[in-house]
Amino acid sequence: MPRHDRDEIARRAGYATWREAVQATAGLPQQEAGRLLGVSHPTIRVWRAELGLDRAAARPSPAQSAEAFRQDGHDARHGTANGYRNLGCRCERCTAAWTAYQRDRRG
Ligand SMILES: [Zn+2]
Structure with missing residues (x-):
């Protein structure tokens, strides 16, 4: 998905950029963050991975x-x-x- 589309999605959900949207919803389950932003939860997973947020939220080894x-x-x-x-x-x-x-x- 092109970056400007991501930003468009984030703006519709009330955030300035997709980065901000992903960071603001980082503490939520993927399903819930997806619902809030209007995207599927695998998309949330990809976005989090790009920002390095998936590891921080991952369960401890x-x-x-x-x-x-x-x-x-x-x-x-x-x-x-x-x-x-x-x-x-x-x-x-x-x-x-x-x-x-x-x-x-x-x-
Ligand atoms: Zn013991």
Whole structure:
């Protein structure tokens, strides 16, 4: 889509430029942003990618999630075999849960 058409779409939705429109709707789900601007959600995805906004809104990688979990002592997954094995936590509660799990498995 030519850039001036994008700007036309943005102006109809009340924004000065498509860039401004994409930035202003960056916090919304793609479907919702698309509805607001009058374009399809794949278009929103493309526009966000062009502005580098897709990465900022992306979910954290599994490694980052596991790291955040290990830092958060109040996370309910501590004290589970999952916490130990899948999330790599070696706190006392997770280690104990893992030991118990192994013991039960050998049962
Ligand atoms: Zn733990």
